[in-house]
Amino acid sequence: MSDDGASPSPSAESPPDRPLRVAVVGAGPAGIYAAAALTRQDAVPVAVDLLDRLPTPFGLVRHGIAPDHPKMRAIRDTLHRALEDPLVRFVGNVDVGVDISLAELRRHVDAVIYTYGASLDRHLGIEGEDLPGSLAATDLVAWYTGHPDADRARVEAALAGVRSAVVIGVGNVALDVARVLSRTPEELEPTDMPQHVLDVLAATPVEEVTVIGRRGPAQAAFTTQELRELDGLAQATVLVDAADLELDPGSEERATADRNVGRNLAVLRGWTDHSPVPGRVRLRLRFFRRPVRFLGEERVTGVEVERTAVDGDGRAMGTGELEVLPADLVVRSVGYRGIPLPGLPVDERSGTVPNEDGRVLRDGRPSLGEYVAGWIKRGPSGVVGTNKHDARETVAALLADAAAGVLTPSGPVGDLVAELVARGAEPVLLDDWRAIDAAEVALGATRGRARTTMHEREALLAAVRAAAARGR
Template sequence: MPDSRSGTSPLRVAIIGSGPSGLYAAEALTSQDDVEVSVDVLDRLPAPFGLARYGVAPDHLSLRSVRHTLAAVLDHSAVRLLANVEVGTDISVEELHRFYDAIVFTYGAATDQHLEIPGEDLAGTISATELVNWYCGHPDAAAERVEAAIMAATSAVVIGVGNVAVDVTRVLSKTAPELEHTDMPQHVLDLLATSSIRSVTVLGRRGPAQAAFTTKELRELGELADADVLVDPRDLALDPVSEADIEGERRRERNMQVLADWSTRAKGGGRRTIRLGFFSQPVEIIGRDRVTGVRVERTRLDADGSLGGTGDYTTIDADLVVRSVGYRGMPLAGVPFDTARGIIPHHEGRVLDDDAVVPGEYVAGWIKRGPTGIIGTNKKDATATVHSLIADAPRLPRAAQPDPDAVTTHLSDRGVRYVTVDGWRAIDAAEIALGESRGRARTTLHDRDALLESARWSERD
């Protein structure tokens, strides 16, 4: 398709969110040859990369290395980073339309699902989102709440059997030497090194055949230096539904083999114990001022695959409960939102409002499809959205103020301290220097003021 804007200014695109979806969208925009583009990537945090920085477990160095690929996108001459800019607060969506021909929403799913059971708000009960934010150094982490919960705990229950549940279980169960190679904030390392947690029980409502974790993540639990993994053999007895779920599914077959191996092991000499429990549905978190246990009902799968209770209840002692039952997207003022599904409604990436396309608005990533897939899934998803955007380019309404300086002047006039790619490089250098001062490759800066102060270095040069 030829560029109908030949002889005019480039297509101005704002991408809201600098995580994998946002930067893959920027990459797709700058890789196509049909339309000249100028892309601004906005993010409410001072540092880019979203869940690649604040969601991938710090001990998964190979997965976190995707940040190097994403960083290369920010070096493209047609891409500009405007971090520390919160859309909806510092600038509205309506105002963005004055400066951009198109907006791509890629801000993900940052909040967590709830269990909706009694006792969920007791002290000592936290979400996996809160715990992950804390140990990854998220500036908005509820540090005091998380740290108080961990310091008071000797036994933990993690509710959920996805990869995030396995991540938090692994981090809570590792020794200090096993975490020293990560880029965790120093205060996180220090607290985990003194943790008194000795047992972690992981609970899944359904059976092991339906668990969402990957085999690689699962196996890592059995490789910890000072933790024993225990599985009740009765949880591995397969009903017809589970047999059908496993048949031909290599991941599930491998998971079952790993679990079967663990089920034959007696407890060893590990200082910590990890128990994986299936067919276990939490019905109440017990305690007065703080959590003391979790009441669990034994479940079964009916012939149609639905989950049913057996009336068999047990109580698991716990003074820390971590719920890990999924992420959820949140609405953004001025943008249509499907409350039931927690996503922005769309057709082929084009934002919909009551089934009508909203001109110039697009969506990609988890806020488009829900919290599914891996990091690589977002590349295909973002590319598909960009394909729709480029196809629409000749018909998009033009921005009233397309000059790139117009939006930054607008932000500066409001006192917004936006962070450019040079500011990010300064943050990056500061984290590396801090890590080297402690014999580590990097130490994440978690405090927003510290991040912004580091970004100022680029302004002084």
């Protein structure tokens, strides 16, 4: 295995009398599943530092799953149990690459697993994409889930006065966005959305939301459960054109072979007899349309789309038939890509870290003590549970390296948290997170909710400091 100069090297002497120390960078599902897989095995003694840039754990379970999905968000209760393992130390509010360099981190541990996800949106690369009123789904989702880095001013300016919205993409995130925009204030009130989010959405007079996909319903990426939810909204009617559900032989074959596709088509066909209802939001699902350009000068006023057809390879081909969809807001939900940590290679095209079975590759060769799991390993695909298998595969590679003697405790390891504090950082540990958790529950109780998400980093840290002042 190659060595980038910062990683520990196997010692010819007897290994130190301590567990293998592993840093996991990213405390979302992939990172927590990796920590659990490391500590719930008996072959190799392991202790884990689970680092995150935010003061809070759970990643996209907290800041990706829509707040009107309480059952899905309850996954964090399961994830929390892994944080309570005495061999796992949650270390939040630490930005690797800023508070501590990658090379410095690696001098404090024997191995690192990078699980920090894929947080950047993909661009369409078309005219007008940067107009005010055009948002990436990543921006809107960060805002309505209370992410500390959300651009509140930009999102709220884009939502001001919106009556018609176009959502580009046919994955679960696109459906989340369409559903949230179509909900009534009464439906959203019990959620853990920050109060300013509820206030803005209540004041947004949405009358029509159109979700468009460049290919057909057989190629859509959403799950049937997400799709069905659209028909249960209090004041929205789902509208589907029967012509969009006419399939070519290849798509028919796909629908027969893939049970999820078949179920989706059955749901969609059940909606073709719906008609607009005065006073209800028109929630349209339209297929075989791709955006050509965004219209408007001061802000978005519409989207010009081209009719498409799917070829034998499943690619969308333009037909030259154009139409304009009026829109005060356009939300692009066309995928995510990863960004590199300083000192970590990322393939620009795929947005993932080059790897082999989870082992990071540098110059085509596995790098000693470096591993990767989650979206930054495989790309933004699958559901939350997909990360469990993915993390186990990576941990199996790490344990195999340890069993082979390639990866060993290489000497005394200084305490990472003590080093961070000495540098002036303010790491958030598990008890600190419990203080934040309690503060959010208390804030929610003031409005009769189970919880209200605190969205400002300083407010999160203030809850930690207040608990420390009280002696917890």
